[in-house]
Amino acid sequence: SSLRTLERAGRRRFVHARGGVVLAMGGYVFDPTLMKTNAPQYARCSLRLGTAGDDGTGIRLGQSVGGALGQMDRCSAPRFIDPPKAWWSGVLVGRNGERICNETLYGGKVGEHLVERFGGRGTVIVDSRIMARGRAQVRREPLQLYQRVFGIINGWVTCRSAPTLRELAERLGIDAEGLEATVRAYNEGVRAGHDSQGKALEYLAPIEEGPFYGIPIDSDSMMYPAPCLSLGGLRTDVMTGRVLGRDGAAIDGLYAAGRTAVGVASNGYVSGLSVADGIFSGRNGGRHAAARATG
Numbered sequence: 001s002s003l004r005t006l007e008r009a010g011r012r013r014f015v016h017a018r019g020g021v022v023l024a025m026g027g028y029v030f031d032p033t034l035m036k037t038n039a040p041q042y043a044r045c046s047l048r049l050g051t052a053g054d055d056g057t058g059i060r061l062g063q064s065v066g067g068a069l070g071q072m073d074r075c076s077a078p079r080f081i082d083p084p085k086a087w088w089s090g091v092l093v094g095r096n097g098e099r100i101c102n103e104t105l106y107g108g109k110v111g112e113h114l115v116e117r118f119g120g121r122g123t124v125i126v127d128s129r130i131m132a133r134g135r136a137q138v139r140r141e142p143l144q145l146y147q148r149v150f151g152i153i154n155g156w157v158t159c160r161s162a163p164t165l166r167e168l169a170e171r172l173g174i175d176a177e178g179l180e181a182t183v184r185a186y187n188e189g190v191r192a193g194h195d196s197q198g199k200a201l202e203y204l205a206p207i208e209e210g211p212f213y214g215i216p217i218d219s220d221s222m223m224y225p226a227p228c229l230s231l232g233g234l235r236t237d238v239m240t241g242r243v244l245g246r247d248g249a250a251i252d253g254l255y256a257a258g259r260t261a262v263g264v265a266s267n268g269y270v271s272g273l274s275v276a277d278g279i280f281s282g283r284n285g286g287r288h289a290a291a292r293a294t295g
Contacts, residue, residue, distance in 0.1 A: 003052055019293025020253040022241070022285045024278070025058025026050060027230035027259035029075070034059075038072035038232065041115050044220045045077045045228035050259075054230070058260040062234040066251060067243040070262040072232035076269035078107035079114055079217050079226060081124055083147050084137030084155075087215065089205035090126035091186050094118035097169065097178020099186070102197040108269050111219070111226065120219030120226075123172055125165075125183065127207045131155070150224055154215050158223050161211045172214045183207050229274075231266040233259060241285025253292065255285035 027050060028034040034056045035043040048054075063069060081087050081103050092100045092110070100122055101113040114122045126134070138151035162168035165183055169176035189195050190204045219226040234256040235244045241257055242250035258278035259265075265273045 017253075020255055020285075020289035022255040022257055022282070022289060023058040023062050023234065023243070023260045024257045024282060025061075025260050026054035027233065028054060028056030028059055029228060029230045030054045031056040034072075035230070039075045039230070041120065042075040042077055042219075042228050042230075044120055045115075045226045046220050046222050047225035047227045049227035049229040054259070058256070059233050062243050062254065062256055062260070065254065066245045067254065067256070068235045068246045068248075070232060070235040071266045072230075074231040074266050075115075075228055076108050076231060076265075077111040077115055077120075077219055077226045077228040079111040079122070079219070080107035081110065081217065083143055083151055084134040084141065085203070086130055086133035086137055087124055087126060088199070088203040089130045089133075090124045090207065090215075091182060092122050092124050092217070093174065093179060093182055095121050095174055097175040097180070097182050099182050099197065102195070102199050104199055104203055106270060108271075112268075114217070115219050122217050123174060124215040124217060125168070125179065125207060126213050126215070127209045128211055128213070129209050130205055130207065131159075131213045153223050154217075158221075159213050159215045161213045163210045163212075165212050168212045168214055172216070174214075229269070230259065231263075231269060233261045233263075233266075236261045236281070236285075238281075239284055240288040241281055242288065253289075255289055257281040257285050 029048045029050045088104045092103050094100055100118055101110060114120060135155050138155055160171055162171050165180050166176045169179045187206045190206045195204055236242060236256050237244060237250050241255040243254040243256050245251050261281055263277040263281055265277045
């Protein structure tokens, strides 16, 4: 409502651009239609990451004059299992009990596996010793306030326990046989000193002493929100920032930058990459538009 108030009070102006137009209006994570149409698996994430202007307006504007879209299905929804790092010793499984990925991967990659291969449903399984180490780290280690808060939520509030893996699986809606097979294979790898997913030896620990715990990290969780941002947009000639038409030719005078355009971050996001990507694409587009304006 506050945004609508600002818009009503604003004065509309029309500007004639001679050198060109650079569309730098963010992504589309705040447009439910674009999200459900292009990235439905990410549309269920519990937290949208961006500004109110990330509503797809810039992308639609470029598309209205023939701009081609690319990688509109690409989003990022980071899911960090740590802190505490002790929980890296557990296994992250889907509802079928299958292990999702190496638990120590960067959160963006964990989220990609979780959302795109397992429907956004995942649970970290640990035993009593791993849980105890994790809880001790949450209490004693120097953490950011939000990290400690989520450590408390995951380690005391949302986690569930049971004396056996089978009972835990039944309580959490996980396939019991699948979970038991995954934990059995994981423990064999721990004893052999080799993890099938490539997890470093220092983070390997057997999951064998009850009670067993399940820590939910579903992408639609409100207690442990999954921030999501869009990564696709208008296709551009990268070194000039010019928007490409559906025929692959550049549209004269039209540029796109940042999350309005396909960029480096569209192939996989890590924290801060949009800053570098936005500067790179913005400078390229601005430089080319300035040269065009001066003949």
